Amino acid sequence: MTASLRIALLGSSRFPISQPFAGGLEAHVWHLARALTARGHRVSLFGADGSSIDSPHDVIDVHTFTLSPHARTEHMGPSWVVHEHHAYLSVMLELAGRLRDSFDVIHNHSLHYLPIAMSSTVPTPMITTLHTPPLAWLESAAAVPLNPDTRYAAVSRYTGRQWNPVAGPIPVVPNGIALDRWPRGAGGDYAVWTGRLVPEKGVDAAIDAAALAGYPLRIAGPACDDEYFRTVVAPRLGPDVVYEGHLMQKEVADLVGGAAVAVVTPQWDEPYGLVVAEALACGTPVAAFGRGGIPEIVDDACGVLVPADDVAGLADAMRTAATLSRSAARARAERVCSDTTMVDSYLALYRDMLDERDAVPA
16 A cells, blocks of 8 residues: 555535634544645545635535526425535545545545445445434434445544444544644633534533633634524623634634633533643643543543533532643643544554455455
8 A cells, every 4th residue: 555645535515624613523624634634645625615724635526506496495494405415415426436546545524424325336445433423314324234445433432332333333533633733821810612602512501600610701613503692692791701703723722721721511412522622732621511522531630520511510610620730731632632643543544444445355
């Protein structure tokens, strides 16, 4: 096998893989693409218009189309669903046809079911990273017998266990971050919350906990749910609760590194918890609801976990976490959150897939 691989990364057809990031998935694909390119591999990126990793890469076009008046009915559902379906149908047909010899490995990070369901039509080994619990359409696709060259990886042991009944035992490759892009900060006197401003991320619980703990709270992230932001978040803003906006990565790192404590408040079982890794890299201890994969990242030296929805407990956790060592937080990130380890693991999986394919008699 050649040292340099041709790798197709399938991301979101709806949200650009570029800064400022729409969410953790886009941030993850952006960092992975850059890290693979830095290792000398040729990365081709499938992502919504405007995707850019600020590094050499090829583009796999996201195909769009215009619905005819006859197809455009009240029964078709949201138009973005149709356009997303068309985008993934088109790219998988291209990978099975026009692009069939263009790549050594396809790495699927999309949350759409078609790349999994159509994997048997593609001659190229494909690995899908499972970034979510077994959502209905994804689980249905995974339950169909697949191309033997198709593999899975989970972003946490917790997520791997969720997928085990349908996908069997699968390797775990925790999401990694470029530690140099998240330098250790000096800390400060405020708490910070970062992420998508949507109900399942629970910033309102962070606002309540910060008030009980006596910390001013600074918030950053995209306001993806207009109604939630308008009715739940905006009325709570003021001198002690400041919305900094949807920031570029370096601005987020500066904000997080200047905080005494990072607050993480998922209202669902977080598959990984990228904002936790980012906070620890900045040397900022974490107070969080201990849901999903978060307990796999946080230990007693770098954070305090409390049961889900325990706002009073979270306030106490904030006070305690703020006293923890910033050096220990950074050291924890270096041990378990490095993109170097993540890329090593993915490259090993790529090599295993290619070696297995080459070992099969023609």
